[in-house]
Amino acid sequence: MYRLASGIAILLATAACTTMEDRDGMPIVSEPMVAPILTTPEAQDNLTYAEPEKARVTHVALDLALDFAAKRVGGTAELRVLADPGDERLVLDTNGLEISRVTDHVGRDLTFEIGEQVEEGGKGAPLTVMLNGVRNVRIHYMAPADAEALQWLTPEQTAGGEYPFLFSQGQAILNRTWIPTQDSPGIRQTWEARITAPKPLDVVMSGVAQGEPEDLGDGRRAFRFVMDKPVPPYLIAIAAGDIDFRAIGPRTGVWAEPSVLPRAYAEVGDTEEMVVAAEELYGEYRWGRYDMIVLPPAFPYGGMENPVMTFLTPTFIAGDRSNNGLVAHELAHSWSGNLVTNAVWGDSWLNEGVTTYFENRIVEAVYGKKRAEQEAALMYANIQEVLSEVGNDAPGTALSTDGGYELGSAIAYDKGAFFLRTVERIVGRERFDAWLQQWFDNHAFQPATSEMFYNDMMQNLVASEQEAKALMLRDWIFAPGLPSNVAKPDPAAFAAVDAAVEAYAASRVIPAAYSDWTAAEQMRFLDNLPATLSAGELAQLDASLGLSGTGNNEILFLWLEMALENRYAPAVPLAEEFLARVGRAKFVRPLFGVLWDQGDWGRPIAQRIYAKTRDSYHAVTRAGVDRVMAAD
Known part of the structure; x- marks a missing residue:
């Protein structure tokens, strides 16, 4: 089914790796686990320039400084390479990186070339390094200020309003905008990092923190992390800001801005129980800790399953744990x-x-x-x-x-x-x-x-x-479509709700039991109401069900979507506030799409709002909305 790269006889290690320090005092993985490379035709990744069957990256060591004033990150990436004798070309993925020098591990220059940049699809440009027999390559570089994986937030975009914030989102191929490596999910790599950041900001990554931060005496601190298990490179992630931590269980906890932490902690309080349930289903949790960070609302996804540090949007916080399927989802990704x-x-x-x-x-x-x-x-x-x-x-x-x-x-x-x-x-x-x-x-x-x-x-x-x-x-x-043997869900799951939908469609009866329903039941009801509703009917729904004042963003989104589809002007200010506050693509892109589809009524509203909000969105969200706004 698969084999290791030709000529490479490396056994896949199964035990945790030990660590040591290099000559600069930087922790390194001494005997990293090496994952296999698949070589069958269906495993060939056309979104990478890498040639892993010839020379592949097995380990990445980052030594980077965060510059919040310039909104840039730079330093060195040292790559450990596995290559057959005679294969002296290492091909990496980059996108916008400024490469100043490439050396071996003792500082001797290596010849390198950056190929033609491909803008479409974000593939970027290949970086080819001539190995000359070495198997440790150090790349000196700077990521661009507009690196698509990184979002630099001003203090005004945070809950605290006092300090800036940074987070990354690497899936699918965005990490090549800040890390020069072979950016393909099939080329798994161990990694480590030393990150310096200005006080009093804390840094977390999707690796295990190594001791306490080191005070550098110049207003900065250094944070160290190790991931001793090979992961796809899109799972290397970083966040930095004014954040605090609170433990949930012996191996679980949550980070968030201080003012957000109490609500975040209350919402994810079932996490340790979830880990136990997951282990009882499908075996040991193999990553040690399971921590989470609740990021500012500009984060473009509901969650991202970065190992040992799941990234979460604050928009899942409803006060009743009704959206905790998100936490279960990111945990299951482990x-x-x-x-x-x-x-x-x-x-x-x-x-x-x-x-x-x-x-x-x-x-x-x-x-x-x-x-x-x-x-x-x-x-x-x-x-x-x-x-x-x-x-x-x-x-x-x-x-x-x-x-x-x-x-x-x-x-x-x-x-x-x-x-x-x-x-x-x-x-x-x-x-x-x-x-x-x-x-x-x-x-x-x-x-x-x-x-x-x-x-x-x-x-x-x-x-x-x-x-x-x-x-x-x-x-x-x-094959496309849904096969005939599909195991359909239990029709009784929403029997009462579906009956209420039919009653509303027939005679506009608003269900008295709505407030007692689960969040899923409320969403089912709202999502199945008649497509065309009058302003009076929408006003009655809002007043009776408290839709504009709901604390559940999933329900608020459904309300705004329904209201805008019916050109309900009283909902526009709330939609504008929501789109200015939230950067989650799941919500933002469809709402702009609804406005855009409303032609002369909605397009001016969409253009006005987007002119004010575009710069606050992550590149993932911007790209989706840009496509919507460019549609005829």
């Missing part, structure tokens, strides 16, 4: 995605679909079957909505594709989850759970492809030819 990773982005469902299934199992274990079934029903509705828009035979609706998840979460996430729900339903939960745990165990710290997943199912799960036909595995993974 197995599906971080432990076993898609080798190419066209197989991203191996990360996201498996994780979404796993998330639902954690939710069931911690919060009960009713909530899990309701959240699954919302997922199924997402799939149905997308398929009704693009067609059941649209190529992008296959799980394994030539690109990423272009149709949003409904395919890679939700269809992927329902694939596994269907398999579980057919073979039984006990057999399925045993199979999925062995998948994680046997492919730990390695990349994988859809073909590998399919073959493993056929070899280790499927019991007979008859069962293989019933499972329809290849149809699920490689």
Whole structure:
């Protein structure tokens, strides 16, 4: 199925690595674990310039300084390289990096060349280094001020309002804008870092902190981190700001700005219980600690599963833990995605679909079957909505594709989850759970492809030819649409809510029980109301259900989307405030899209708001809204 790069006889280590210090006092990994490289055709990543079968990066050591005034980061990246004798070209990924010098580990210059820049798709430019027999390469560089992986926030963009903030978001191929390495999910690397930052800011990374920060005596401190397990490079992440920490359990805790920390801590209080539930399902949590940081609202995603330090948006905080499926999702990535990773982005469902299934199992274990079934029903509705828009035979609706998840979460996430729900339903939960745990165990710290997943199912799960036909595995993974054997959610999950939707559609009866419903039930109701509503009807809904004043951003988004689709002018100021406060692409991009679709009524509003908010958004969010605003 896979093999190590030709001629390289390195055993995949299974124990934790030891550390030591180099001549500069910097901790380094002495015997890093080395992950295999997949060489089958379906594992070839067209979004990297790297040639890992010839020369590959196995370890990255960063020594970087954060400059908040210039909004730049720079220093050195020392790369440990594995190469066959005679392969003297190391090819790396970069995008906008200013490379001043490339040397070996003792400072002797190495010849290097930066190739042609490719702007489309963010692929950037190749950096080719002639190794001349060395296997440690030190790159002296500076990341550009507009590095797309990094967002530098002014004090005004933070809750405290006193200090600046920095965070990174590397998925899918953005980390090449601040780290010169082989930026492909199939080329896993261990790493370490020494980061200097001005006082009193704290720095966290997706690696294990090494001791206390070192006071450098010049108004700056140095922070050190080590990740001794090979990870895909998009999982190297950093955040720096005025942040405090509070422990949840013996291996879990949360960071946030001081004024946000009490609410963040209260919201994620079930995390230790979730870790225990996840381990009972699919085996040991292998990363040591599971900490989280709740970032400022400019963060473009709901969460990012960076190892040992999940990044979270504050928009999930509702005060009642109703959106904690997000925490369960990012935790589940510690197995599906971080432990076993898609080798190419066209197989991203191996990360996201498996994780979404796993998330639902954690939710069931911690919060009960009713909530899990309701959240699954919302997922199924997402799939149905997308398929009704693009067609059941649209190529992008296959799980394994030539690109990423272009149709949003409904395919890679939700269809992927329902694939596994269907398999579980057919073979039984006990057999399925045993199979999925062995998948994680046997492919730990390695990349994988859809073909590998399919073959493993056929070899280790499927019991007979008859069962293989019933499972329809290849149809699920490689064919578009939703196979006929899909295990549909329990129709009783939302029976009362769906009845209330019908009653409202027929006679505009607002359900008295709305305030007693779960957040999932409230979202189901709002998402299924008639598409066309009058200003009076919208005003009545808002007044009766308290939609404008809800503390749940998921519900607020649905209200604003519905109101703007109906050109409800009283909702515009709230939408403007929301879009100025929140940078989460899931909310921002659709709301601008709704305004843009409203033509002469909505486009001037969208243009006015975006002129004020664009610079406050992360590059991921900006790119999505830019596409919306450019549409005819």
